Amino acid sequence: MATVAIRNCKFIPALTEGTDLVEGDLLFRDGNIAEIAACGADFGTVDQEIDAHGMTAMPGLIDAHLHLSSTRDLIAEQCFVDDSMRPLEALEFAQVMLGFGYTTVRDCGEDKVFSVVSVRNAINRGMFAGPRILTCGLTLCPTEAGCTPDKDFGFLTPYNVDGSDSMRYFARRNFAKGVDFLKLYGSGSMMASGSNPGVPIMDDDEIAEAVKIAKQKGSYCAIHSHGGDAIYQAVSLGVATVEHASFIDDRSLDILANKDDHGIVPTLAITADLVEHTDPNTDYGRQVIAKVTKLIEKIKAHLGHAYERGDVMIGWGTDVTIGSYRREPGAEFRIRKEVYGWDNLEILKQATINSAKLCRIADETGSIKVGKCADVILVDGNPVEDLSIMYAGGAKHVFRAGVQYK
Ligand SMILES: [Zn+2]
Numbered sequence: 001m002a003t004v005a006i007r008n009c010k011f012i013p014a015l016t017e018g019t020d021l022v023e024g025d026l027l028f029r030d031g032n033i034a035e036i037a038a039c040g041a042d043f044g045t046v047d048q049e050i051d052a053h054g055m056t057a058m059p060g061l062i063d064a065h066l067h068l069s070s071t072r073d074l075i076a077e078q079c080f081v082d083d084s085m086r087p088l089e090a091l092e093f094a095q096v097m098l099g100f101g102y103t104t105v106r107d108c109g110e111d112k113v114f115s116v117v118s119v120r121n122a123i124n125r126g127m128f129a130g131p132r133i134l135t136c137g138l139t140l141c142p143t144e145a146g147c148t149p150d151k152d153f154g155f156l157t158p159y160n161v162d163g164s165d166s167m168r169y170f171a172r173r174n175f176a177k178g179v180d181f182l183k184l185y186g187s188g189s190m191m192a193s194g195s196n197p198g199v200p201i202m203d204d205d206e207i208a209e210a211v212k213i214a215k216q217k218g219s220y221c222a223i224h225s226h227g228g229d230a231i232y233q234a235v236s237l238g239v240a241t242v243e244h245a246s247f248i249d250d251r252s253l254d255i256l257a258n259k260d261d262h263g264i265v266p267t268l269a270i271t272a273d274l275v276e277h278t279d280p281n282t283d284y285g286r287q288v289i290a291k292v293t294k295l296i297e298k299i300k301a302h303l304g305h306a307y308e309r310g311d312v313m314i315g316w317g318t319d320v321t322i323g324s325y326r327r328e329p330g331a332e333f334r335i336r337k338e339v340y341g342w343d344n345l346e347i348l349k350q351a352t353i354n355s356a357k358l359c360r361i362a363d364e365t366g367s368i369k370v371g372k373c374a375d376v377i378l379v380d381g382n383p384v385e386d387l388s389i390m391y392a393g394g395a396k397h398v399f400r401a402g403v404q405y406k
Helices: 083-099 115-124 164-177 204-216 228-236 250-256 268-277 283-309 322-327 331-339 344-358
Strands: 003-011 023-029 032-037 048-051 055-059 061-066 102-107 132-135 182-185 221-225 241-244 263-265 376-380 395-400
Touching: 003 376, 055 344, 061 083, 061 344, 083 102, 083 115, 083 322, 083 395, 102 344, 102 395, 115 132, 164 182, 164 204, 182 204, 204 221, 204 228, 221 228, 228 241, 228 250, 250 283, 263 344, 268 283, 268 322, 268 331, 331 344
Parallel strands: 003 048, 003 055, 061 102, 102 132, 182 221, 221 241, 241 263
Antiparallel strands: 003 023, 023 032, 055 376, 376 395
């Protein structure tokens, strides 16, 4: 029976359930949070004890939109990964994320050998340390400029899905490979050459088919979607999470409002990353930088409106590579705070409990609560008062299922 006592830590009340304490001791037993008690609690003999005086205990972070096995960086095409290396690259990225305090990551589109499924299974089997991983397998993407197997990010779309019969096959195939949810590609892309992010690229029958298959499997659909019409089409048909959601408007926000497991997953770090780190000396780089720069203010206005309404679940995504995470682990925190001006506590909720609800794992993680998994991080100081603690990768200590990783 493995036990860990965390002594004298501060709590964030909005992220700590079932207690009024603002500081105290935590006991982890066999991977779960067993007790939340006043400082100096008698836990009997424990296997490990940490004095966390001056630190805040938070639920582990959740990145609900990244790609573990795709590229090492955006800067050069050489960063695209060879197929044989993908599982190892994905494992490395997953472990880097855990070190930054992300105890859960949701992969929103992997490769044709299903590396992320393998890495998830290996971690779950105890072969390697790593975060909880949720993966959608292959992105279900129709034929679209830049998204064909031979172009740009085509390694993420080795098969195009056109028509509801094709959708039925590839959706079932993903589930047969062991995925956790489905990811559709509902609008054009910022990164794919020749693709217009504003317009829908899927038909109703294709989306409806995917939603139906996901429901049969007790799961849900996420969708890559930037344009307002494309987003409205998707949420009208029952898609649960809108990835990026760049130009979302009230038609869609009204449908998503007041639902715990439906909402949006903005990915702001990638927008900054594309502008700052794509190579401007290539045709590809010039095109992407021009496309994104033109849209940045418009995205901010639409997502700002979604935030101001206060009735739509906003989750946490980044969409960036391992290279970007290493350059600036807390870019998403910095941008949501400094560029968007959002409230510190709201940002911390987006990165934890909101994303747990959207990923449908809130009964396991997303807050500190007796009975939940001991996915807990300790950060210096109090991030509700000073969010910049999170900018450089805030986690000083990381526990995944009660086992210390950092
Ligand atoms: Zn993505």
